[in-house]
Amino acid sequence: xxxxxxxxxxxxxxxxxxxxxxxxxxxxxxxxxxxxxxxxxxxxxxxxxxxxxxxxxxxxxxxxxxxxxxxxxxxxxxxxxxxxxxxxxxxxxxxxxxxxxxxxxxxxxxxxxxxxxxxxxxxxxxxxxxxxxxxxxxxxxxxxxxxxxxxxxxxxxxxxxxxxxxxxxxxxxxxxxxxxxxxxxxxxxxxxxxxxxxxxxxxxxxxxxxxxxxxxxxxxxxxxxxxxxxxxxxxxxxxxxxxxxxxxxxxxxxxxxxxxxxxxxxxxxxxxxxxxxxxxxxxxxxxxxxxxxxxxxxxxxxxxxxxxxxxxxxxxxxxxxxxxxxxxxxxxxxxxxxxxxxxxxxxxxxxxxxxxxxxxxxxxxxxxxxxxxxxxxxxxxxxxxxxxxxxxxxxxxxxxxxxxxxxxxxxxxxxxxxxxxxxxxxxxxxxxxxxxxxxxxxxxxxxxxxxxxxxxxxxxxxxxxxxxxxxxxxxxxxxxxxxxxxxxxxxxxxxxxxxxxxxxxxxxxxxxxxxxxxxxxxxxxxxxxxxxxxxxxxxxxxxxxxxxxxxxxxxxxxxxxxxxxxxxxxxxxxxxxxxxxxxxxxxxxxxxxxxxxxxxxxxxxxxxxxxxxxxxxxxxxxxxxxxxxxxxxxxxxxxxxxxxxxxxxxxxxxxxxxxxxxxxxxxxxxxxxxxxxxxxxxxxxxxxxxxxxxxxxxxxxxxxxxxxxxxxxxxxxxxxxx
Amino acid sequence: xxxxxxxxxxxxxxxxxxxxxxxxxxxxxxxxxxxxxxxxxxxxxxxxxxxxxxxxxxxxxxxxxxxxxxxxxxxxxxxxxxxxxxxxxxxxxxxxxxxxxxxxxxxxxxxxxxxxxxxxxxxxxxxxxxxxxxxxxxxxxxxxxxxxxxxxxxxxxx
Ligand code: FES
Ligand code: FES
Numbered sequence: 001x002x003x004x005x006x007x008x009x010x011x012x013x014x015x016x017x018x019x020x021x022x023x024x025x026x027x028x029x030x031x032x033x034x035x036x037x038x039x040x041x042x043x044x045x046x047x048x049x050x051x052x053x054x055x056x057x058x059x060x061x062x063x064x065x066x067x068x069x070x071x072x073x074x075x076x077x078x079x080x081x082x083x084x085x086x087x088x089x090x091x092x093x094x095x096x097x098x099x100x101x102x103x104x105x106x107x108x109x110x111x112x113x114x115x116x117x118x119x120x121x122x123x124x125x126x127x128x129x130x131x132x133x134x135x136x137x138x139x140x141x142x143x144x145x146x147x148x149x150x151x152x153x154x155x156x157x158x159x160x161x162x163x164x165x166x167x168x169x170x171x172x173x174x175x176x177x178x179x180x181x182x183x184x185x186x187x188x189x190x191x192x193x194x195x196x197x198x199x200x201x202x203x204x205x206x207x208x209x210x211x212x213x214x215x216x217x218x219x220x221x222x223x224x225x226x227x228x229x230x231x232x233x234x235x236x237x238x239x240x241x242x243x244x245x246x247x248x249x250x251x252x253x254x255x256x257x258x259x260x261x262x263x264x265x266x267x268x269x270x271x272x273x274x275x276x277x278x279x280x281x282x283x284x285x286x287x288x289x290x291x292x293x294x295x296x297x298x299x300x301x302x303x304x305x306x307x308x309x310x311x312x313x314x315x316x317x318x319x320x321x322x323x324x325x326x327x328x329x330x331x332x333x334x335x336x337x338x339x340x341x342x343x344x345x346x347x348x349x350x351x352x353x354x355x356x357x358x359x360x361x362x363x364x365x366x367x368x369x370x371x372x373x374x375x376x377x378x379x380x381x382x383x384x385x386x387x388x389x390x391x392x393x394x395x396x397x398x399x400x401x402x403x404x405x406x407x408x409x410x411x412x413x414x415x416x417x418x419x420x421x422x423x424x425x426x427x428x429x430x431x432x433x434x435x436x437x438x439x440x441x442x443x444x445x446x447x448x449x450x451x452x453x454x455x456x457x458x459x460x461x462x463x464x465x466x467x468x469x470x471x472x473x474x475x476x477x478x479x480x481x482x483x484x485x486x487x488x489x490x491x492x493x494x495x496x497x498x499x500x501x502x503x504x505x506x507x508x509x510x511x512x513x514x515x516x517x518x519x520x521x522x523x524x525x526x527x528x529x530x531x532x533x534x535x536x537x538x539x540x541x542x543x544x545x546x547x548x549x550x551x552x553x554x555x556x557x558x559x560x561x562x563x564x565x566x567x568x569x570x571x572x573x574x575x576x577x578x579x580x581x582x583x584x585x586x587x588x589x590x591x592x593x594x595x596x597x598x599x600x601x602x603x604x605x606x607x608x609x610x611x612x613x614x615x616x617x618x619x620x621x622x623x624x625x626x627x628x629x630x631x632x633x634x635x636x637x638x639x640x641x642x643x644x645x646x647x648x649x650x651x652x653x654x655x656x657x658x659x660x661x662x663x664x665x666x667x668x669x670x671x672x673x674x675x676x677x678x679x680x681x682x683x684x685x686x687x688x689x690x691x692x693x694x695x696x697x698x699x700x701x702x703x704x705x706x707x708x709x710x711x712x713x714x715x716x717x718x719x720x721x722x
Numbered sequence: 723x724x725x726x727x728x729x730x731x732x733x734x735x736x737x738x739x740x741x742x743x744x745x746x747x748x749x750x751x752x753x754x755x756x757x758x759x760x761x762x763x764x765x766x767x768x769x770x771x772x773x774x775x776x777x778x779x780x781x782x783x784x785x786x787x788x789x790x791x792x793x794x795x796x797x798x799x800x801x802x803x804x805x806x807x808x809x810x811x812x813x814x815x816x817x818x819x820x821x822x823x824x825x826x827x828x829x830x831x832x833x834x835x836x837x838x839x840x841x842x843x844x845x846x847x848x849x850x851x852x853x854x855x856x857x858x859x860x861x862x863x864x865x866x867x868x869x870x871x872x873x874x875x876x877x878x879x880x
Contacts, residue, residue, distance in 0.1 A: 093821025093858050221817060228822035229810040229829060231757015231797030238756035246751070289747050290740045365761050365769060365823040365857045414759070414823030415858055446762040622817055626860065630820055633859025656766035656855070664848040667861040 081189030088128025107148035120410035130387035219622030237369035254649030338496030343475035347466025366414020384413030391423030418512035450654030456513030459483025484517025526695030576704025580695035591692030602718035639694035731799025768854030778834035
């Protein structure tokens with residue numbers, strides 16, 4: 001059963017939030033659509049240019065004509081009154097299944113229970129680049145609300161025509177149109193019975209302002225919460241098909257290794273086992289996971305690789321290996337204003353410091369998993385990914401088949417945090433399934449997840465600044481090596497700036513992580529701000545406010561400080577207070593932290609965290625609070641102790657017992673203050689609330705001990721005081 | 723392969739399992755009880771927690787053979803028909819989940835705690851739940867849910 005090598009596994013040395021080319025093909029025509037969905041009303045959101053073209057050719061596409069390509073989302077209202085919403089976004093704990101439903105309920109005036117969401121299925125949902133970058137709320141929520149509002153208007157028109165009355169007197173509420181004058185009413189489903197109505201909506205349509213929301217803006221519970229507390233929900237790793245086999249990959253002994261010898265004899269003798277060897281890819285498929293592991297263990301391999309850098313030389317390596325590349329996300333990498341040289345020369349105080357951040361692992365509690373099934377040259381894969389359409393492209397490329405032949409489905413997955421952008425497990429499962437001629441499921445072990453996924457980039461950040469005696473910052477020079485350009489700009493008002501990101505060769509495979517480099521950049525910037533405040537002996541909060549004009553930034557600082565009780569006297573030895581804040585992805589954050597440092601043992605305890613956050617109009621306050629708390633708690637890990645250790649192409653701490661993540665005893669009370677700006681568009685909240693916690697902790701440790709920490713993690717082995 | 727009797731959620735099932743098979747793999751692969759999750763396979767995360775004779779156990783480290791003829795409860799067996807266990811209710815009421823991948827294990831551990839201590843203090847909850855990881859950071863809500871369930875149980879006199 002051993003196959004000849006014929007396919008190279010695609011190796012992706014680094015992955016950020018890259019965009020797959022929008023090679024979107026709409027496979028089902030309109031007639032097909034209604035055949036598939038049943039009669040009713042279909043509303044599609046398209047970008048303006050396409051909508052205009054549609055309208056000039058009549059408002060409805062001709063029968064058989066494909067739907068427009070630049071579709072953001074669509075919605076179907078069936079004869080039974082059920083509203084089905086189609087979006088390429090995916091749910092992995094950020095609660096968008098609920099918050100997007102809320103937006104639709106709000107505009108369409110239907111109960112939440114009538115809405116179902118179809119998400120992240122490349123065959124049924126519109127093309128989507130992926131679920132990341134806190135973009136779902138500002139874009140998808142808006143598009144769906146527009147689609148829903150258009151559907152409601154259409155329903156009002158239908159009822160008005162049917163009853164021959166002025167549409168102004170009709171009311172849409174609770175899934176019905178009614179006429180208060182005649183007390184007549186009709187359910188939405190009845191109105192569209194037997195019809196095949198379509199409408200396109202330009203993305204620019206005006207919407208009800210947040211001040212008039214009734215459903216959106218409410219703290220609604222998770223729509224399918226019951227499935228989770230009863231264990232009924234099927235994650236990608238829970239998927240199963242008849243005849244399915246369990247896959248297991250034989251991993252190289254180190255990164256960048258080449259296979260030099262292979263002996264699969266013993267494994268091939270095992271009943272029901274298929275061994276696949278294809279280039280550097282070696283794997284097995286077997287009737288149970290136990291036998292798959294046994295077979296993989298019986299395969300003897302020898303690998304060869306070059307010497308590779310280790311984490312003790314990491315920061316030196318990054319600085320020495322600067323490359324020409326820009327930021328992989330396409331973010332601008334340079335900002336200049338005024339003259340930093342002159343400002344530094346004339347400054348009354350100058351400060352120069354270097355900050356570092358380690359690689360860290362996403363450690364989603366559900367590891368990567370995929371189930372693949374071939375039918376001829378058509379491939380269907382269920383997998384946990386933030387980019388179903390990107391994974392479809394990866395699969396098409398790996399197996400040299402057209403994208404139309406590949407369907408990727410994403411059952412709500414056990415979190416991602418930016419770590420599930422690639423389709424590694426999907427490609428592996430599909431490769432095994434092709435040879436085994438049966439469906440194959442691959443679920444990565446925790447160790448594989450720690451080793452063969454990708455990491456948050458490590459980085460070195462150098463800051464040089466100049467300041468007047470009164471605490472006015474006049475010069476700001478900021479160089480980030482490798483960790484990325486997200487959040488690299490300062491939101492303080494400084495006349496002379498030079499800010500630059502420098503890409504570097506990376507010893508480990510790196511990619512997106514919740515908040516991208518904004519965490520590293522905020523850490524360096526906000527630690528440096530604290531150091532400057534100390535130089536001029538100013539209160540750190542006052543110092544920040546002195547240098548910040550941005551009203552939204554000032555508001556979150558003041559809100560956090562108020563809730564925290566900033567400025568109160570210390571009440572015990574080892575107590576320290578710290579503050580940090582900033583802005584990213586349209587959200588503003590400020591965090592105050594209290595720490596208690598035990599000088600004898602070096603133990604640092606986080607006593608309390610207060611985070612103020614503002615991201616425009618709040619859609620679901622409880623969901624938002626959950627995100628703010630979660631981001632701060634997750635942020636504690638990277639702040640205090642998470643770091644990937646590696647040596648010569650091997651991960652040294654790739655087990656849950658070796659890589660420390662926050663546990664119950666590490667968790668302080670996290671208080672959040674949400675500033676609801678109903679006058680501003682809603683922005684995402686999955687990432688930005690995390691930015692303040694690491695520098696605020698570092699600053700609080702300084703306040704408690706006078707020890708300035710400039711590396712993340714801050715205290716992987718406790719605080720060394722001497 | 724050895725034949726064994728697994729008593730799970732009140733019914734007795736006969737399975738054939740390899741000698742090295744964990745209870746987790748038998749539950750998930752043979753009995754289709756996928757509500758019990760894999761998170762680490764090394765007893766470190768608690769996602770695979772089930773009750774064996776009423777006590778929280780990590781099914782990833784429990785050989786299937788060692789669980790034979792004992793009473794096993796998984797997350798699927800906690801509700802009585804449509805009637806959720808008070809801790810399941812409390813998780814919903816507190817919104818104590820994001821991706822919810824940890825939820826099964828958290829609830830099973832929490833039930834085990836409540837079985838032995840009907841009114842745990844916050845410190846006792848934190849100590850008992852230390853072996854369960856939530857990566858999404860819902861810990862404070864989980865603690866609140868356990869406390870809520872404790873008072874619900876007290877009120878209902880169970
Ligand atoms: S899977 Fe059993 S403790 Fe993690
Ligand atoms: S809710 Fe995601 S791991 Fe706990």
